[in-house]
Amino acid sequence: MDLSRKWLAEFVDSPADDKEYCDAMTLSGSKVEGVTVEGTEIRNVVVGKVLAMERHPDSDHMWTCQVDAGRGVPLQIVTGAQNVSVGDLVPVALHDSWLPGGVHITAGTLRGVESNGMLCSYKELGMTDHDWPYSVADGIFILTSDPDLAAKHPKPGDDVPALLGLDDHIVAFEITPNRPDCLSVIGLARETAATFDRPLKLHNPEVKGTDGASVAELLDVEIENPELCPRYTARMVRNVTIAPSPLWMRERLRASGVRPINNIVDITNYVMLEYGQPMHAFDFSCVEGGRIVVRTAREGEVIQTLDGNDRRLTPNMLCICDEHKPVGVAGVMGGANSEIVGDTAMVVFESANFNGVSIRRTATALGMRTDASARYEKGLDPMNTYKGVQRACELVELLGCGEVVDGVIDVIASDQAPRTVRLEPGKINALLGTDISEDAMRAMLRRLDFTLDGDTIIVPSWRSDVEHYSDIAEEVARLHGYDKIPVTLMRGETTQGGFTDKQQAERRTGSLLRGMGYSEIITYSFISPSYYDKIRLPADSDKRNCVTILNPLGEDTSVMRTTALPSMLETLARNYSYRNKAAKLYEIATVYKPVAGRDLADERPMLSLGAYGAGTDFFALKGVVEQTLCALNVKNVRFAARSDIPAFHPGRCAEVRAGGVFLGVLGQLHPLTCQNYGMDCDVFAAQLDFMDLLAQRAGEARYEPLPRFPSVTRDIAVVCAQEITVAQLEECINRGARGLLKEVELFDIYTGAPIPAGKKSVAFNLTLRSDERSLTAEEADEDVHSVLTLLERELGAVLR
């Protein structure tokens, strides 16, 4: 809401200093977003009187003018405009003057003739033909062409911005949706009066009216949907003369960001801005049957709105209709069929109250949010319709643009008693932590036009947001000043703050992974269903059963992911396309699995890793997973080959289990998966269920006594068939030892001569130790012998 301070001053006195005014208003609840001082872009532009003109000697269209700009001696100024005559009063941009848009005017020569400034058009002063309807659009602004300007009798040397009324201060307010009453000059004047504790000067509109027929004989109003239109107030004006509205009205509209059109339309906008009551004026001659019916649209009805567009209406949209057809979309925009035009003779002023939700939905559905609908949608004061229509008719009489027909049509379809709230000063102080006296509270409420009857607060009709003692507390708090509420620390029982085990584990996992070179990513929770194809998920996979957004922004963000792999691959692919040489990334990413028979999804965090580029291969990734599990104290971790997961390389993919529980998979991505992501390199990823993983952690470590006796190490290298896995060999070694074996460590795998084809040599370092005595070489050898025997018998692995 843009508020003209000149307009405001009609209703209340307030500090002249903008900063003082704005700071106080912000702190009392009307947030100021900024102040614009009009005319500051225009400097050194004054009224000039053209004393003489002659043709420019070197141009067939330019004129050399002698101009009295109040400087004692006339100034010579060259102009190319053809609408200037001797004696005209015009705006003169003097030497070293500024115009809107940062245009700097200095003296110079035009085709050899000295020119000490510029004669200006109103466009050059940043204004439009809506502001100056009497003056020509192309050409110099002849100031006296506008009757209201002429009446000000401008003199050479007068400051032009002040003359044109470009000296207002416009305050932009951010009005919260609970206060539509503040989308008006009077509403903000009331807040201003309350904030600064100054009187609010309201006036009651007075309409003289004319003898003759009463409005009731001319017009009949019927409300078919009282829940959508609680009140409809109307008056009529006859013998209307459509003309531009006077300068003072045009100035205020312009300052409020509304374009002046003509007197009748301007009056409706003026009342909307002043009272916050949207008004509509329509041509009575277009209302068939002398009847206005407020009803929802019929299936298939179409109306051309004032903006020239055809609007197809649906049966939930409220319309203003005559006997046969809609003449306006209620609360949104009038119809072209009843528009006020130059020969309109009889006008109906509508000042109605509509259901906010209905108006908002209609405006949204039609894609046309107007100044009126933006007000209506927040829910307006039904008591304001009468004042609005009276003010409009008063302005008609003031402007002399028609005769107001006697009588007011006022259909109240659903009435509301004023709301009351009990004044509970103790409760308010307890909620705020303040010690404000009851008298002070009463005074503050009165400043806001609340009425007090004993302990009963009668809430003004425009304050539908006030229902509870807490609402009263806010009124008191904001007028008392939020800044004056003390600052205290909570008393009472202390609470133990902290993170859950899962939250701590998330942090620990993050720092572990970063310590191993992996960087954290944050990706969207929603993906495209087509991403499941990109990771080659089988058509019948239950991962394709996802929580689907019915109204997504687009296909790409339309389903909640059931796997974190696509988000990781999208991110890797993006980095790849940015030509980042390598990326190692992790995310603890929530996936969302629908649960049959329940609304809420199963939201599970997944530990998602992904990498490509130098330094990354299968075992590097596996090592990171192993270290992470180890550091988190996950016990009994086993890996086994999986060739059946389509996203992954069938020969380079492992499942991860801990304590027998499946945690997830890791491996190199299938080349076809990489191809789907446009990546021409080896890509690696791991996906582990984070909660399942945490469930497999052993308790806190317990100290074990350090070995008291030395250990003996033995290296063995066995030759076995290629397809025997290291895990098989290790398992066999552990089983074969007789209790002295403490550690088995793989240190070499070799194929090639002299190892026969189809075979490989695998070398382990064995550590043997007894907790009771120093081992002899013979004892160690016996264990090793036993290991070798089992290896040979079970796996055909023989000592090399």
Next chain:
Amino acid sequence: MKETLETIRREALSALEQTKAAQDLEALRVKYLGKKGELTAVLKQMGRLSAEERPIMGQLANEVRETLTDALARRQQAIAEAALNAKLEAEALDVTIPGKRPELGHKHPMSIALDELKDIFVGMGFQVAEGPEVELAEYNFTKLNTEEGHPAREWGDTFYIKEDSSLLLRTQTSPMQVRTMEKMAPPIRIIAPGRVYRKDEVDATHSPMFHQVEGLVVDKGITMADLKGTLNAFVEALYGKGTKTRFRPHHFPFTEPSCEVDVQCHACGGAGCRVCKGEGWIELLGAGMVHPKVLQGVGIDTDVYSGFAFGIGVERMAMRRFGITDLRLIFENDMRFLSQF
């Protein structure tokens, strides 16, 4: 004999003086002090001396031996020192050559901001709660005093999962207020960080998914003064002691009275600049006293208990902290971006 001894002493000391290498020193020791050395040879002739001369010569010979032994030891030490110094000199490194750094990953700037925020509140006795992102409209709206017909409930603003508008992606972390109060009895002090969703097209300042941190305190006698005290303490922990705040009235459906909290602009100190758009203040969070309807909705007696709640937008906080000007960078996860943190 005396001359011989003096000569040995003189010659030996002089030779020692000139020795540079350890092995030469050993040769000198053998030459003078060894079993077949010169001094030994002289001592062997002691027998031939008279009884008077013998103790005198004996003493002299011992003196010479001691002198030479000492000198030899000193020389040995000097040579060893020199050798060590030479070795150290030869081993000198250009310490300005870059170190071999182990590769470290980077924490996402959002997480840095979020973790700091959580730590501050945990330190103030808050627990960290988590809750569903696919949420019931009842929790996201109805129980938060946001009735049917409220604009936020429109399909144009909220992502819906069910046709009857009963299931959605939560638009705020505030439903955690209700979920917490349903599960927990006062005293309650929780924060609930998490993802929230709104139907906003992606641009430099909008994203259909972003993060919030909800805060909730419910106890006997909680006041708006406590709200101010708690949030001031938070702001001081975040931005340093003495950081100024401004509480100004605002509107949220589920708090009353409501406020927005601004911090004084760090760039201009409140004078007004480009960073704060001339206001001198930067909007930080929304807060308020929990609305009686919300408390009553979960069966909390408003005559006994009261509470306050607040909500913080994490992206904006992270962006301001690190000077990130485009929200899209946050979710793009470009290594060149991530590696800056």
